[in-house]
Amino acid sequence: MNCRHCKTFLSDVFIDLVNAPPSNSFLVEEDLVRPEIFYPLKVFVCRNCWLVQTDEMKSSSEIFNSEYAYYSSYSSTWIEHSRRFAEMICDRLSLNGNSQVIEIASNDGYLLQFFKAKGIPCFGVEPAGGAADVARSKGIETIGDFFGRMLSSKFAEKGIIADLIVGNNVLAHTPDINDFVAGLPGILSPSGTVTMEFPHLLRLIENSQFDTIYHEHFSYLSLTAVSRIFMSFGLEIYDVEELTTHGGSLRIYARHAKISKSPPGSKVGSIISMEKKFGLFNLAVYYEFQKKANKIKYDFLDFLTEAAIGGKKIIGYGAAAKGNTLLNYCGVKKDMISFVVDASPAKQGKFLPGSHIPVVAENEIKKFQPDFVIIFPWNISEEIMSQIEYIREWGGKFVITIPKLKICG
Numbered sequence: 196m197n198c199r200h201c202k203t204f205l206s207d208v209f210i211d212l213v214n215a216p217p218s219n220s221f222l223v224e225e226d227l228v229r230p231e232i233f234y235p236l237k238v239f240v241c242r243n244c245w246l247v248q249t250d251e252m253k254s255s256s257e258i259f260n261s262e263y264a265y266y267s268s269y270s271s272t273w274i275e276h277s278r279r280f281a282e283m284i285c286d287r288l289s290l291n292g293n294s295q296v297i298e299i300a301s302n303d304g305y306l307l308q309f310f311k312a313k314g315i316p317c318f319g320v321e322p323a324g325g326a327a328d329v330a331r332s333k334g335i336e337t338i339g340d341f342f343g344r345m346l347s348s349k350f351a352e353k354g355i356i357a358d359l360i361v362g363n364n365v366l367a368h369t370p371d372i373n374d375f376v377a378g379l380p381g382i383l384s385p386s387g388t389v390t391m392e393f394p395h396l397l398r399l400i401e402n403s404q405f406d407t408i409y410h411e412h413f414s415y416l417s418l419t420a421v422s423r424i425f426m427s428f429g430l431e432i433y434d435v436e437e438l439t440t441h442g443g444s445l446r447i448y449a450r451h452a453k454i455s456k457s458p459p460g461s462k463v464g465s466i467i468s469m470e471k472k473f474g475l476f477n478l479a480v481y482y483e484f485q486k487k488a489n490k491i492k493y494d495f496l497d498f499l500t501e502a503a504i505g506g507k508k509i510i511g512y513g514a515a516a517k518g519n520t521l522l523n524y525c526g527v528k529k530d531m532i533s534f535v536v537d538a539s540p541a542k543q544g545k546f547l548p549g550s551h552i553p554v555v556a557e558n559e560i561k562k563f564q565p566d567f568v569i570i571f572p573w574n575i576s577e578e579i580m581s582q583i584e585y586i587r588e589w590g591g592k593f594v595i596t597i598p599k600l601k602i603c604g
Contacts, residue, residue: 198241205239216548218409218516247415281309300365304330347378398443402598405488406517507566511535518571
């Protein structure tokens with residue numbers, strides 16, 4: 196396998212999670228008696244450009260289809276994050292009714308609804324049919340396709356030029372990252388800005404977030420790697436922010452490199468220096484990550500085994516992709532976790548891939564009165580604990596596994 200960006204042969208393994216089904220491929224009852232396909236889940240690091248990447252075993256068109264079950268609007272924390280971003284970027288770029296905003300991977304319209312409310316022309320690009328339909332029901336124009344050179348050329352032929360291109364948590368989901376980034380300059384106005392948010396590789400390693408590795412994520416990104424990729428296609432990152440979302444993310448701001456007249460902000464160099472100091476250019480740092488993941492796995496299994504032997508009732512909260520990575524790597528089935536609660540109706544009544552644990556609505560919690568609730572989307576654990584704090588009425592406790600096992604009474 197060669198690096199997706201620089202084509203260097205990849206031989207350095209970051210982590211091997213063996214085999215897993217696609218993390219958002221939820222099952223219906225009829226599926227439980229059929230064979231289930233598991234794909235290798237191994238991640239490499241390129242010693243030339245430092246892009247961390249999976250071996251592409253399942254194509255994006257198979258993952259982001261009409262059955263894709265992730266909808267951004269079911270997290271109040273994420274919606275508020277998106278609202279604040281829309282307010283900030285409209286002020287920063289002086290966007291108005293004469294501007295054009297394009298969001299790539301616009302999902303169910305969770306973000307563009309705020310631009311639409313301000314009267315700013317906008318549309319989304321979203322290949323997952325179900326999510327795109329929800330966005331259209333909100334009156335948000337949505338193109339059902341994958342973004343890259345080809346779609347960018349079609350837009351350019353129609354004279355579509357954006358003052359702002361937004362891509363939140365899509366860059367890591369792109370199998371051909373060169374094709375994706377190459378499509379951006381052609382539809383960006385001369386003074387336009389591209390903003391992208393993505394989980395920061397440094398935080399993933401620092402906090403042992405191996406559960407954020409799954410087949411939808413083809414790349415795991417540092418600012419250094421992204422800067423190199425963007426610059427190779429004529430885009431310069433001129434500013435960057437550190438965010439708390441998804442366990443620690445970056446938001447980059449990019450522009451046409453040849454047109455820019457001012458130097459990048461100091462934060463860009465500061466974060467690249469931080470990455471170097473942390474060891475993101477040192478292969479030994481990557482080689483140690485497997486041990487961190489295994490420690491979490493063993494501690495989690497010890498907890499589940501002890502609780503099960505003690506007759507404790509255990510459920511999960513949040514049928515998130517990261518939870519499925521954890522469960523499948525640990526080999527956990529429904530004999531240890533009775534069910535998982537999720538707020539999304541699209542997931543309720545289905546079963547988690549691999550583990551076959553049923554997904555139910557929140558009203559099942561009070562009926563069951565579990566002793567432990569394992570929070571799989573630990574990045575919004577405060578939101579979840581506040582939402583279902585009533586489990587404390589019968590002595591229920593919360594469990595968080597990343598970066599280490601923690602029981603909250």
